[in-house]
Amino acid sequence: xxxxxxxxxxxxxxxxxxxxxxxxxxxxxxxxxxxxxxxxxxxxxxxxxxxxxxxxxxxxxxxxxxxxxxxxxxxxxxxxxxxxxxxxxxxxxxxxxxxxxxxxxxxxxxxxxxxxxxxxxxxxxxxxxxxxxxxxxxxxxxxxxxxxxxxxxxxxxxxxxxxxxxxxxxxxxxxxxxxxxxxxxxxxxxxxxxxxxxxxxxxxxxxxxxxxxxxxxxxxxxxxxxxxxxxxxxxxxxxxxxxxxxxxxxxxxxxxxxxxxxxxxxxxxxxxxxxxxxxxxxxxxxxxxxxxxxxxxxxxxxxxxxxxxxxxxxxxxxxxxxxxxxxxxxxxxxxxxxxxxxxxxxxxxxxxxxxxxxxxxxxxxxxxxxxxxxxxxxxxxxxxxxxxxxxxxxxxxxxxxxxxxxxxxxxxxxxxxxxxxxxxxxxxxxxxxxxxxxxxxxxxxxxxxxxxxxxxxxxxxxxxxxxxxxxxxxxxxxxxxxxxxxxxxxxxxxxxxxxxxxxxxxxxxxxxxxxxxxxxxxxxx
Amino acid sequence: xxxxxxxxxxxxxxxxxxxxxxxxxxxxxxxxxxxxxxxxxxxxxxxxxxxxxxxxxxxxxxxxxxxxxxxxxxxxxxxxxxxxxxxxxxxxxxxxxxxxxxxxxxxxxxxxxxxxxxxxxxxxxxxxxxxxxxxxxxxxxxxxxxxxxxxxxxxxxxx
Numbered sequence: 001x002x003x004x005x006x007x008x009x010x011x012x013x014x015x016x017x018x019x020x021x022x023x024x025x026x027x028x029x030x031x032x033x034x035x036x037x038x039x040x041x042x043x044x045x046x047x048x049x050x051x052x053x054x055x056x057x058x059x060x061x062x063x064x065x066x067x068x069x070x071x072x073x074x075x076x077x078x079x080x081x082x083x084x085x086x087x088x089x090x091x092x093x094x095x096x097x098x099x100x101x102x103x104x105x106x107x108x109x110x111x112x113x114x115x116x117x118x119x120x121x122x123x124x125x126x127x128x129x130x131x132x133x134x135x136x137x138x139x140x141x142x143x144x145x146x147x148x149x150x151x152x153x154x155x156x157x158x159x160x161x162x163x164x165x166x167x168x169x170x171x172x173x174x175x176x177x178x179x180x181x182x183x184x185x186x187x188x189x190x191x192x193x194x195x196x197x198x199x200x201x202x203x204x205x206x207x208x209x210x211x212x213x214x215x216x217x218x219x220x221x222x223x224x225x226x227x228x229x230x231x232x233x234x235x236x237x238x239x240x241x242x243x244x245x246x247x248x249x250x251x252x253x254x255x256x257x258x259x260x261x262x263x264x265x266x267x268x269x270x271x272x273x274x275x276x277x278x279x280x281x282x283x284x285x286x287x288x289x290x291x292x293x294x295x296x297x298x299x300x301x302x303x304x305x306x307x308x309x310x311x312x313x314x315x316x317x318x319x320x321x322x323x324x325x326x327x328x329x330x331x332x333x334x335x336x337x338x339x340x341x342x343x344x345x346x347x348x349x350x351x352x353x354x355x356x357x358x359x360x361x362x363x364x365x366x367x368x369x370x371x372x373x374x375x376x377x378x379x380x381x382x383x384x385x386x387x388x389x390x391x392x393x394x395x396x397x398x399x400x401x402x403x404x405x406x407x408x409x410x411x412x413x414x415x416x417x418x419x420x421x422x423x424x425x426x427x428x429x430x431x432x433x434x435x436x437x438x439x440x441x442x443x444x445x446x447x448x449x450x451x452x453x454x455x456x457x458x459x460x461x462x463x464x465x466x467x468x469x470x471x472x473x474x475x476x477x478x479x480x481x482x483x484x485x486x487x488x489x490x491x492x493x494x495x496x497x498x499x500x501x502x503x504x505x506x507x508x509x510x511x512x513x514x515x516x517x518x519x520x521x522x523x524x525x
Numbered sequence: 526x527x528x529x530x531x532x533x534x535x536x537x538x539x540x541x542x543x544x545x546x547x548x549x550x551x552x553x554x555x556x557x558x559x560x561x562x563x564x565x566x567x568x569x570x571x572x573x574x575x576x577x578x579x580x581x582x583x584x585x586x587x588x589x590x591x592x593x594x595x596x597x598x599x600x601x602x603x604x605x606x607x608x609x610x611x612x613x614x615x616x617x618x619x620x621x622x623x624x625x626x627x628x629x630x631x632x633x634x635x636x637x638x639x640x641x642x643x644x645x646x647x648x649x650x651x652x653x654x655x656x657x658x659x660x661x662x663x664x665x666x667x668x669x670x671x672x673x674x675x676x677x678x679x680x681x682x683x684x
Contacts, residue, residue, distance in 0.1 A: 155581040230590055235602070236598045236602060237657075237658075239595065240572070240659060243578055284579075307582075314582070351582055485579055489661070
């Protein structure tokens with residue numbers, strides 16, 4: 001099969017991106033940039049448009065004019081059109097659509113106390129808008145034929161994003177979140193799988209339907225249903241009902257969870273844990289986390305640990321269901337059952353990208369990308385503080401005068417060392433000094449001096465900072481592309497017993513996990 | 526045989542095993558002339574293309590295995606259904622051929638009708654609300670606009 005389509009489309013996208021880069025760089029779009037508050041994104045807009053515009057132009061000309069034959073070159077280069085198509089949509093959303101929605105929302109004014117605007121409450125940011133636009137494209141306009149082969153690259157984008165995310169965890173964080181997620185996922189995954197099977201037995205649904213539905217509702221949505229369907233020999237109608245139900249539930253949750261999270265004033269850890277447990281479909285977990293916190297990745301970090309834990313549970317659950325199915329069918333007198341190959345199930349279903357995530361975490365911990373003690377790319381180093389960033393005489397005088405207000409010995413000592421050395425001397429001192437600023441014990445100028453001193457000794461690792469930028473784009477790319485694979489036709493198949501049982505167990509899981517998270521999960525790690 | 530109808534020598538039947546489709550099968554046999562033939566078209570709806578949904582966690586091996594499994598499952602279900610229809614055709618002394626296509630039901634049916642030498646097209650009517658089955662209805666208006674043959678819609682047994 002030849003995958004590449006002879007089409008001028010990719011060349012045209014390349015030319016548009018190159019023109020965009022030129023216009024932004026030369027200030028022709030300045031009015032738009034100002035109106036949408038895009039000044040900080042100008043560099044990114046220029047560079048990314050130039051790089052990907054160039055790639056699109058070169059590969060696009062090959063698509064358009066070369067003769068294509070079956071083979072690796074056709075397979076890999078043929079996918080570039082779909083990848084660039086997703087990226088093009090993600091760029092439009094991130095640079096123009098998202099800021100426009102935010103601007104219009106701000107012009108309308110706050111809708112709930114706490115100065116929250118419509119786009120804040122509903123999490124209408126580039127991720128959610130990207131998924132929605134992707135869904136609109138596939139359902140209203142259809143994915144163009146020339147782009148169809150490459151749309152699957154979105155999965156690669158998301159997996160690469162998760163692998164890079166591994167660089168942003170501290171060991172303590174990973175251990176804490178890992179323990180929390182194993183407990184939460186263990187209880188809720190096993191609980192919901194068991195509950196679906198129990199209700200299914202009561203309502204006398206076929207074992208194959210119970211098997212595929214329990215995997216989908218219990219573990220990680222469509223991914224689990226896809227993995228479990230062959231081993232429980234699900235009928236086509238059962239697969240369609242189950243996947244339709246999960247897709248509908250997932251899309252509703254992606255919009256509903258951030259709203260509830262904001263209304264309840266949940267923190268990043270709480271929301272990440274809730275979304276990671278309560279949302280059935282793994283893609284929507286990432287979507288909801290980024291919708292809840294669009295300008296940071298703390299929530300995404302928590303949610304992805306839960307996602308990874310879920311996917312690690314997947315081979316175990318599939319194996320359990322396979323054994324359960326064979327046992328139940330044998331008891332019912334069925335013959336011709338396919339025996340389960342345990343090793344094959346575990347190897348096939350094992351998520352290899354999780355190894356990449358762990359490898360990046362380990363590499364990051366050894367200091368390859370930044371000094372080993374860094375946290376999210378920020379690290380302490382007071383040996384390289386330039387003269388202008390040391391505290392000046394006026395600031396030192398202010399601090400000496402204000403120091404009398406301090407009561408605690410550790411605070412007095414830390415401030416004393418700061419005054420003596422004109423810079424912060426240790427991470428411990430930095431923590432204590434930040435506490436003084438937060439408590440507002442001292443006057444404004446003194447707090448400003450401490451903040452300046454703290455800022456001077458913390459540096460950002462360029463590599464990790466770059467990873468953070470790439471992450472944003474990889475998730476935007478991946479989720480926009482996944483949006484292009486959610487069809488209304490598939491969602492419309494939601495029905496039958498899977499809709500009844502799946503909705504009941506899904507809602508129960510979401511509500512119970514919310515209660516557990518609010519009551520038991522602390523916001524700090 | 527409904528009053529005023531002459532039996533057709535070649536009937537194109539679209540059905541996929543639901544109660545409404547079974548009513549269409551019965552009507553097609555009734556409308557087919559002695560010694561005639563029934564061309565049975567089964568359309569696999571396009572929504573199956575989107576059944577991987579937004580799964581991103583599984584690897585390509587799992588996707589391929591799922592795709593093959595669904596294909597085999599659909600083939601098996603269609604074959605079982607086709608055997609039943611064929612047995613009934615044989616019992617009545619009618620010729621029988623079965624064809625499977627993937628796509629939009631109305632478009633597939635119109636294409637097959639245009640390509641063959643059929644005299645009549647028989648389909649089932651949409652099932653009543655709440656009845657089980659795929660949400661993939663045949664767009665009758667779209668079909669009628671392209672069809673150059675008489676079309677008979679069998680009433681649903683649930684109505």
